[in-house]
Amino acid sequence: MEWKTIKKIMVLILAWVFFPIVSVAISQTDAPQSQLKVPLNPKRVYKVTSYLLTCLYENLTGSFIPSILQYGWHKLSSERKRTSVRKNIRYGPRPRNRLDIYVPDRVSTRNNNRNNDNMGQPALSSNSTPNPNQQQNDTAVIIFIGTSWNSGNRATCMPVAQSLQSQGYIVIVPDLTLYPNGKIAEMVADVQQCIYWTHTHISSFRGDPSQIYLMGHDAGSLLSALTVIHDACATLNVLPSNNTNVNIPVWDNVRRTGLPRVQGLILFSGVYDITYHYAYLYQKGLEQVHALPRVMGNRPDAFLQCSPTYLLSHALERVQNHDQLKALLPRKVVLFHGEQQDTFNPSITAFKFLLESAGIPSVQHKIKNVKYISPKFDLIVPTKPLCVELLKDIKECCKGGKKNRN
Known part of the structure; x- marks a missing residue:
């Protein structure tokens, strides 16, 4: 044989x-009655x-075990520094709406784990009295890389947060509502709340409210892109008609003022067309056990409402003056994925084309000889060649944002 x-x-x-x-x-609360468990x-x-x-x-x-070993060696061999982090800050009304914020060494906060339930401005520690001559211009990066649709915890993002923190970024690491306790509407609402909280309070950490970036991976990439594009469409009143069971919330639905503008998106291995990805899951036999279809409404028309490519394409058709749309979207988008990652390439390429059609500079960065990019493993060892390359591209994206600031 x-x-x-x-x-x-x-x-x-x-x-x-x-x-x-x-x-x-795996929870299958939305499965049809005819479908066997x-x-x-x-x-x-x-x-x-x-x-x-x-x-x-x-x-x-792959890179999982070597990255963990390299990270351990790096931490043991490098000089130990106390991490400046404020933990467990509440940013929204839901149970999991908590975040940790990592600040550069030059700005310190009270390093404790006590709850902060008032969603107000966290105070700086006594050994970091604000300098009136110091400009509040540090870049803030909100990272959505430690979560999937039905699992995840912000504590697993600590190595990435520390790596970005060492580069001078203020890093915000939130927890989001997970399926089955919430679906796409609740998850997008969490991202909205986190963006608003950061814009409101980042100045307490010497951060610049006009320099906020979203970094996403996998589910986090989709949530980041969907949140900002849906918000832009809602502000211009060009959302497509919706007769589905998916109702993504509109920020400040009364005044339609929109969310604070995000400076840029830094997205890793993302999915931007749910219909295309559902076809991939079906091909692999995963559509009945994967959480994504149920999070997105489990209907073809609902998948469209959750697809950044569809929303952006619809907006481009409806908005005559594309400068209006451009003014609401991030100023720059970087799309990272592995060169050998064929699963999402058409979706990524289509998304990049639509962004450029809207006048948004976009970079599709294929990493050679790599199948899949995961910042949870590839951004934790600053001396690793791939990490050096990624940090360089991230810095270039953020630097470009400062040059283009209004």
């Missing part, structure tokens, strides 16, 4: 043990298990 045949048989045997556990463990289709079971085992193999043989 050939090795390939033996391999398939082993995967199939594992599938009937492993896949039912995954199916039951544990799918019995052998083809689907085989496809999903093969995919999961491939992901496990790539994590074990």
Whole structure:
């Protein structure tokens, strides 16, 4: 018997043990009544298990373990410095609406874990009396990289936050509402609240309210792009008609003043067309167990309402003066993805084209000889060549923003 045949048989045997556990463990509150909790289709079971085992193999043989080891060595061999961080600040009304804020060494805050429930301005520590001659011009980066649709915790972002902090950025790390406690509307509302909180309070940390960037990865990339594009469309009253079960909230729905403008988007391995990505999940047999379809309404017309490419394309058709749209969108967008990452490339390319059609400078950065970019692993060791390259591009993006500031 050939090795390939033996391999398939082993995967199939594992599938009937492993896949039912995954199916039951993953919340499927929106599944149709006709859909079994544990799918019995052998083809689907085989496809999903093969995919999961491939992901496990790539994590074990890819950059995950080397990055963790390199990070540990870097922390042990480098000079130990006390991290300036203010933790557990409430930024919104939902239970998970808490954030940590990391500030550069030249600006220190009270380093404690006590709750801050009033969503007010956090005070600076006594050893960091504000200097009236010091300009409040530090760049703030809100990172949405430690979460998927149904899991994630801001504590896992600490290494990335410290890496960016060491480069002089003020780093805001929020927790968002997760599925099944919330869906896309609640998640976008959390991002809106976080942007507003940062714009309102970042000056307390010597930050510049006009220099706010969003950094996203995977689900965080979609949420970042969707939030700012939906807000621009709502402000101009060019949102597409919506008869679906998805109702993304409009910030300040009465006055339609819109969110504070975000300076730029720094997005890693993102999905910007939900319809296209659903087709990919269907091909892999994942559409019944993956959280994304249910978060997005589980309907083709709802997928469109959640797709930044669709919203931006619709706005470009409806708005005669594209300068009006450009004035509300981020001033620059950088799209990172691996050169070998074929899964999302068409979606990324289409998104870049639409941004440029709106007059937004956009950079699609393909990292050579890399399949998948994850800032949680690729941005934590400042001496690693890939990390050096990414930090350089991030700095260039932020520097460009300051040059273009009104």
